[in-house]
Amino acid sequence: MFTVSCQCGQQVQVRPSKAGTTMQCQGCGGRFNVPSLGEMRRRQQRHETIDGQPIGPAEAPGDAQLSEIPSSFYVHFCGDVGSTGRISTTAIENYSGVVAHAVDTLIAQADSDDGFELMVSLALLPGATRLMQIETAPNGPGDSPGVDRHRGREGLVDRITRRIESIAIPDVQHGPVAFLMYRRVNLAPVTKIGIKPFSRYRNEIDKCGIDHALMRAAGLIEPSSDRTAPLVKWWNQGLSRLRSLVSKPASEQAPPLTPEQVFQETSAWIEHTEELYAGTSDAELKRLLRQSPSELALHVAAAARFANREAFENAISAYSDAIQLAPKCAPLLGRRGWYHYVVGNHQAALIDLNRAIQLVPSAAWFYLHRSQIYAGLEAWEQAQSDLDTAIGLAPREPAFRFRRAELHLSRDELAPAIDDLTPILQLDPHNGATHAMLGWLYQQDELHNESLALQHLTRAIELVPDAIAPRLHRSMLYMSQNKFELARDDCDSALRLQEDEGQAHALRGRILQMQSEFDEAIQACDRAMELGVETPAVFLTRGFCYAATDQRDLALADCHAVLDLEPKNPIALHLLGSLSLQQGELDAAMEALTEASRLAPQWTEPREQIALLHRMNENPQAAIDEQSALIEQQPEQPAHYVNRAFAHTQAGNHDDALNDYRRACELDPENEHIFFLRGCFLMDRQEDELALEDFNRALELSGVYDGARLRRAAVLMRLKRHDKALEDYEKLIEKYPDDPYAYSGRAYAHQMQGDESAAEADIDRLAEIAPEDAQEAAVQSLQAKVIRLEGLERYDDAIAVAEEIIDMAPDAAIGYRLRGWIRWYTEQHVEACDDYTRLLELSSDDPEPDLLSSRGQIYAEMGEWDNALADLDAAVQLSRTAGLHQVLAFSLNGRAFALAGLDRTPESDRDFEESVRLCPTNAWAPYNRGIVLYKRGQHDQAQTLLRLALQLDGPPLTQRKRQRAEAVLLRLATSQS
Numbered sequence: 001m002f003t004v005s006c007q008c009g010q011q012v013q014v015r016p017s018k019a020g021t022t023m024q025c026q027g028c029g030g031r032f033n034v035p036s037l038g039e040m041r042r043r044q045q046r047h048e049t050i051d052g053q054p055i056g057p058a059e060a061p062g063d064a065q066l067s068e069i070p071s072s073f074y075v076h077f078c079g080d081v082g083s084t085g086r087i088s089t090t091a092i093e094n095y096s097g098v099v100a101h102a103v104d105t106l107i108a109q110a111d112s113d114d115g116f117e118l119m120v121s122l123a124l125l126p127g128a129t130r131l132m133q134i135e136t137a138p139n140g141p142g143d144s145p146g147v148d149r150h151r152g153r154e155g156l157v158d159r160i161t162r163r164i165e166s167i168a169i170p171d172v173q174h175g176p177v178a179f180l181m182y183r184r185v186n187l188a189p190v191t192k193i194g195i196k197p198f199s200r201y202r203n204e205i206d207k208c209g210i211d212h213a214l215m216r217a218a219g220l221i222e223p224s225s226d227r228t229a230p231l232v233k234w235w236n237q238g239l240s241r242l243r244s245l246v247s248k249p250a251s252e253q254a255p256p257l258t259p260e261q262v263f264q265e266t267s268a269w270i271e272h273t274e275e276l277y278a279g280t281s282d283a284e285l286k287r288l289l290r291q292s293p294s295e296l297a298l299h300v301a302a303a304a305r306f307a308n309r310e311a312f313e314n315a316i317s318a319y320s321d322a323i324q325l326a327p328k329c330a331p332l333l334g335r336r337g338w339y340h341y342v343v344g345n346h347q348a349a350l351i352d353l354n355r356a357i358q359l360v361p362s363a364a365w366f367y368l369h370r371s372q373i374y375a376g377l378e379a380w381e382q383a384q385s386d387l388d389t390a391i392g393l394a395p396r397e398p399a400f401r402f403r404r405a406e407l408h409l410s411r412d413e414l415a416p417a418i419d420d421l422t423p424i425l426q427l428d429p430h431n432g433a434t435h436a437m438l439g440w441l442y443q444q445d446e447l448h449n450e451s452l453a454l455q456h457l458t459r460a461i462e463l464v465p466d467a468i469a470p471r472l473h474r475s476m477l478y479m480s481q482n483k484f485e486l487a488r489d490d491c492d493s494a495l496r497l498q499e500d501e502g503q504a505h506a507l508r509g510r511i512l513q514m515q516s517e518f519d520e521a522i523q524a525c526d527r528a529m530e531l532g533v534e535t536p537a538v539f540l541t542r543g544f545c546y547a548a549t550d551q552r553d554l555a556l557a558d559c560h561a562v563l564d565l566e567p568k569n570p571i572a573l574h575l576l577g578s579l580s581l582q583q584g585e586l587d588a589a590m591e592a593l594t595e596a597s598r599l600a601p602q603w604t605e606p607r608e609q610i611a612l613l614h615r616m617n618e619n620p621q622a623a624i625d626e627q628s629a630l631i632e633q634q635p636e637q638p639a640h641y642v643n644r645a646f647a648h649t650q651a652g653n654h655d656d657a658l659n660d661y662r663r664a665c666e667l668d669p670e671n672e673h674i675f676f677l678r679g680c681f682l683m684d685r686q687e688d689e690l691a692l693e694d695f696n697r698a699l700e701l702s703g704v705y706d707g708a709r710l711r712r713a714a715v716l717m718r719l720k721r722h723d724k725a726l727e728d729y730e731k732l733i734e735k736y737p738d739d740p741y742a743y744s745g746r747a748y749a750h751q752m753q754g755d756e757s758a759a760e761a762d763i764d765r766l767a768e769i770a771p772e773d774a775q776e777a778a779v780q781s782l783q784a785k786v787i788r789l790e791g792l793e794r795y796d797d798a799i800a801v802a803e804e805i806i807d808m809a810p811d812a813a814i815g816y817r818l819r820g821w822i823r824w825y826t827e828q829h830v831e832a833c834d835d836y837t838r839l840l841e842l843s844s845d846d847p848e849p850d851l852l853s854s855r856g857q858i859y860a861e862m863g864e865w866d867n868a869l870a871d872l873d874a875a876v877q878l879s880r881t882a883g884l885h886q887v888l889a890f891s892l893n894g895r896a897f898a899l900a901g902l903d904r905t906p907e908s909d910r911d912f913e914e915s916v917r918l919c920p921t922n923a924w925a926p927y928n929r930g931i932v933l934y935k936r937g938q939h940d941q942a943q944t945l946l947r948l949a950l951q952l953d954g955p956p957l958t959q960r961k962r963q964r965a966e967a968v969l970l971r972l973a974t975s976q977s
Helices: 037-045 089-110 147-165 199-208 210-217 234-247 262-276 282-291 296-308 312-325 330-342 346-359 364-376 380-393 398-410 414-427 432-441 450-463 469-480 484-497 502-514 518-530 536-548 552-565 570-582 586-599 605-616 620-633 638-651 654-667 672-684 688-701 706-718 722-735 740-752 756-769 771-791 795-808 814-825 829-842 849-862 865-882 885-901 905-918 924-936 939-951 959-976
Strands: 002-005 011-014 022-024 031-033 053-055 072-078 116-125 129-137 177-185
Touching: 072 089, 072 210, 089 116, 089 147, 089 177, 089 398, 116 147, 116 210, 129 147, 129 199, 199 210, 262 296, 262 330, 282 296, 296 312, 296 330, 312 330, 330 346, 330 364, 346 364, 364 380, 364 398, 380 398, 398 414, 398 432, 414 432, 432 450, 432 469, 450 469, 469 484, 469 502, 484 502, 502 518, 502 536, 518 536, 536 552, 536 570, 552 570, 570 586, 570 605, 586 605, 605 620, 605 638, 620 638, 638 654, 638 672, 654 672, 672 688, 672 706, 688 706, 706 722, 706 740, 722 740, 740 756, 740 771, 756 771, 771 795, 771 814, 795 814, 814 829, 814 849, 829 849, 849 865, 849 885, 865 885, 885 905, 885 924, 905 924, 924 939, 924 959, 939 959
Parallel strands: none
Antiparallel strands: 002 011, 022 031, 031 053, 072 177, 116 129, 116 177
């Protein structure tokens, strides 16, 4: 029922079937048009007043005895409607509502000043058959004939026809269901209708009745010659009924009785009574009750009024008074039982409904209501049994199947719910609630079908545009597909319908969080909580937003709020673990993340962070085990291989790490970040050419990957491709004019090219933008100068610059490292050894393998074999563990030389071979081996190796070594000649 207000202020109770008709107010006697069914539903959902449109008196003197015809009305002509009828009430209401909306939309779009009457006569028949006739009155009063207007009207009729033909037909059985819609457009009020419905079949209807005529017209039955003609014209009878509604108040006479079913008679009388007294004022109704306390109709009217106003206890009292007068009236018992249920008195409700069912065991609606009581008591079997009975009694009533679907859902039985909902759309294809529920169901994991979910939710929104739930569910679907703008549009549409819908604000907060609009997301969550939506999901959304904006205390507060509500919420535990990790509370982080992983074993993110914690706790093997389990669970996920590569690197399993990087690149060959990470790994292993390939690939995939460009510049510098490195630094500075790393790198490149003024200019610029980095950059520039001078074999100048670095930064290792290196290369072995010893003292807790390697080789060149082996054994072990292939190659070469000095020839040969295999471009390996063989008298092999040493340049021989090799070769050549 809807409450419609007359212009006098009197409220009138109106049934859905009266939508679009004209009613008379009992208060003032005035008449008004009832709004359309869709408009009344929209206003009711928005809690807005439903106002009737006042109608003035007709101005046709000749027809003064007749009332004016409404400008818009709906008339049902034939076919029983209801749970046991040819079509259910909801199905025909939904279908006619869609048709009415289509007709009114097309009339409005026509935007014509032409005046005309339009009548749509529509019959639905078994077998999805439709009969339709659309007619217009060509000229209204005062109009003159016009060809253009007539053509325009024909076009409108054609558009309406095509639109109605596109609307799905609900299932109809056992005969036709027919209705008409009338619209008067741009015409003054009239008292006569200029069009007759189904005029095409009028003779046949007059002859043998509307059911037979429509079935025959549709070709569903053969012509029959023994039909008895009706006693009255069907259209005149229908029009008289319409006039009785609009010309005077409804009488108290009961509708025609149906002797076969007393229950239906009584139900019809109760509905008639409720409508009869709908316009009676409260005061008048009370007066009538005092005057006639034994008048059953007055108690029924009072009960209906209380129920419509949600004064349910008063309604129960009024129904009790009515039942005292009619103790065996099953409809009254059913109504009182329902309102007992509404107020929570389940026992009283069951007593009434049990009695009603005992009186009328064929009344399907009683079983529906009793099933809801059983469901409220969690008596699931009894609830389902009642619904099964209701569906058996009225298999074509969608409401019973819909309720059974809801019952299945309350028990998490999703597939049976689908089985109940699907037939509803055959019975009632325009049932918005069913489309909405199916859309929601197909979003669930068990039945996940995004295409069907979207299809049903979109249709639900079309059918029930003011419903909020389908919009929110479609918004969630779009969000799961990362279509955040569409999700946000649906959410905003829901909020325009109902601004104080807390769930919509909560969902909006989640969408904004996914779009990284954290401040606005926090505001949306705040609003949701103000509206009473204080669910774990809202606290989590806000908590993640606080964490993303470095408001960790607030994030922790929200996290704990979730855990207070749900102590075993894995997402909250994961957030708690992440926040603890950020704060360096590793034990707390491990505890929270471990519990999150236990609660959600298929969720990989907590386990990824557990693996990270293992690495932070210097337990790489545990990290490897964790990542290996994740790979077993998700073998095609490249991130797992990358993270295991990190752990393998930490554990010193460098070949395994490289294999994991290789697999990650195979799985995601378009991911520039994986190639960047592998390039960094290879660069750390001093495999610069391979690292360069990966950095090039990263930049091919993403030309804006600045990290890869910076790393590529550094590796190009190590490969002495200074021009190419300078190009990368130039691009970085062009893009980031205040980047200290780019200026520092460019200064280094300029210095390596001998452009000291350009290098100094970059250092000066660096001092302006990052003064704290200026000294480090100056040192780096001088380092480049040392390297350049060494390449020019200006060793004394190189040592002087290294000492300049020592004076500038006496606590820094780089100056001693450079000076030691140049002293070694100029064979100032004692002084070089002192510099490396000082460096090792500075790093005594964690000696660097390259320093041990360098000092060990110096000892070997000095003939101090035992000292050499002590350093070189340690260097070999450390460089193997760290995966430093170049350092390992150099260390093995030095150790091979020392072992040869100790006449440990097999071991020396083994180390020489491995060294060459690791770094075949190293000139020092064939040089050392050549000198050893020369001293052993193996001159031919020595000659070959020394010639090779003079050709190699990765790294090349020092000046002294080159001179020594040339002298030996000359000596050998002379002796041979």
